[in-house]
Amino acid sequence: MRRVLGAPPSRETEFTDFVEAASARLLRAAVVLLDTREEAEDALQLALLRTYRRWDRARQAPEAYSRTVLVNVCRERWRYRARHPEVKGVTTDASPQSVVLSFTEAVDRRHVLVRVLRRLPAVQREVLVFRYMLDASVADTAAALDIAEGTVKSAASRGLDQLRILLSAEYEDKKVRRVHPR
Amino acid sequence: MSIHADDEFNLRLALDSELDDVTPHAGLADLVIARYRKGRRRRFAGVVGLFVVFVGIGVPAGIASTSGGTPDRAGPVSLRLGSYTLTLPDQYHLSNAKTAQCAAGTPARQEAAAVASGVCVLMFFMPPAAQGRAGQDMPRGAREVTVGHYRAWLAPSGYVVSGDGTALVIEGDGRDLVIGASGLSRSALVSLVSTGLSAA
Numbered sequence: 001m002r003r004v005l006g007a008p009p010s011r012e013t014e015f016t017d018f019v020e021a022a023s024a025r026l027l028r029a030a031v032v033l034l035d036t037r038e039e040a041e042d043a044l045q046l047a048l049l050r051t052y053r054r055w056d057r058a059r060q061a062p063e064a065y066s067r068t069v070l071v072n073v074c075r076e077r078w079r080y081r082a083r084h085p086e087v088k089g090v091t092t093d094a095s096p097q098s099v100v101l102s103f104t105e106a107v108d109r110r111h112v113l114v115r116v117l118r119r120l121p122a123v124q125r126e127v128l129v130f131r132y133m134l135d136a137s138v139a140d141t142a143a144a145l146d147i148a149e150g151t152v153k154s155a156a157s158r159g160l161d162q163l164r165i166l167l168s169a170e171y172e173d174k175k176v177r178r179v180h181p182r
Numbered sequence: 183m184s185i186h187a188d189d190e191f192n193l194r195l196a197l198d199s200e201l202d203d204v205t206p207h208a209g210l211a212d213l214v215i216a217r218y219r220k221g222r223r224r225r226f227a228g229v230v231g232l233f234v235v236f237v238g239i240g241v242p243a244g245i246a247s248t249s250g251g252t253p254d255r256a257g258p259v260s261l262r263l264g265s266y267t268l269t270l271p272d273q274y275h276l277s278n279a280k281t282a283q284c285a286a287g288t289p290a291r292q293e294a295a296a297v298a299s300g301v302c303v304l305m306f307f308m309p310p311a312a313q314g315r316a317g318q319d320m321p322r323g324a325r326e327v328t329v330g331h332y333r334a335w336l337a338p339s340g341y342v343v344s345g346d347g348t349a350l351v352i353e354g355d356g357r358d359l360v361i362g363a364s365g366l367s368r369s370a371l372v373s374l375v376s377t378g379l380s381a382a
Contacts, residue, residue, distance in 0.1 A: 012211075019206075023210055023211075027205070031201060048210070132193050163193070
């Protein structure tokens with residue numbers, strides 16, 4: 001966005017600068033927290049919209065504000081999906097339609113680490129995303145997720161352990177498939 | 183259980199390299215701002231719509247209450263039109279003749295109305311039934327009655343007041359005074375007018 005030299009940055013300019021700087025990081029976090037890239041993009045757009053609505057308050061620490069909003073949007077989606085299991089993003093049945101993957105779904109499947117992270121319990125996943133993808137401190141993570149700092153530490157520790165186990169299993173499975181192709 | 187520095191570092195690095203192709207669409211900020219403006223326009227339209235509805239309800243109600251005086255005022259209510267005064271019991275209060283329920287469809291310019299619970303009384307002038315010959319012709323179905331020292335007739339239903347209203351026509355020189363009512367029987371209207379109507 002063009003800015004007149006000497007003039008204070010407008011609300012729109014500030015917001016645009018913030019989105020350019022932070023949106024990639026937020027989108028990647030949303031990709032881990034939700035099931036598909038499409039869902040993640042929707043969630044990010046909604047989170048940014050809510051941030052922009054409250055920009056006067058959010059401008060003090062826009063990234064902290066927007067990541068809190070983002071995790072709330074993701075939680076809303078999980079709750080919605082729990083109430084409406086029929087509208088799940090990815091079908092898990094073995095019908096012929098489920099074999100045909102969209103391009104983004106195919107890319108998603110390539111992300112081994114993301115897939116493994118998605119299998120973690122919600123709290124561990126959120127904590128790992130906040131701590132290691134969004135670079136939030138323990139205190140910031142606790143505040144954003146509305147949990148105790150001790151819970152953040154233990155969830156991070158358990159999450160990493162669990163991740164290591166799941167990744168080992170994933171690679172073992174691949175090795176077996178290579179030796180004995182199905 | 184402890185978090186190993188290596189694990190944290192590896193996780194961060196692995197996620198960065200795995201998701202480096204995940205980038206938002208160009209112009210995301212513009213898209214969000216446009217969506218915000220669209221939502222704001224909708225909200226504004228909603229607020230304006232609500233305002234219009236409230237004004238539509240509130241203004242007539244306000245006019246009715248200001249032109250009708252205070253409903254809980256003690257003492258009888260006087261409905262005045264021209265030289266006539268109709269004194270009504272306490273439970274009535276003045277109302278806007280244009281919006282009064284019983285005034286629907288009346289063609290008169292000069293009107294006065296009063297309402298009580300379930301009852302609406304309206305006064306207005308009307309040209310004589312037969313132009314220039316007051317008291318000569320009554321419409322078919324009308325019933326002549328004596329109201330105090332006035333000569334009057336009860337109009338057939340639907341003749342003056344629309345719906346199920348009752349109308350009493352007091353004959354005058356050049357114009358008739360019509361007292362219409364809804365929610366009152368014919369005899370109650372005649373009784374009300376007999377006791378309350380006076381002329382200056």
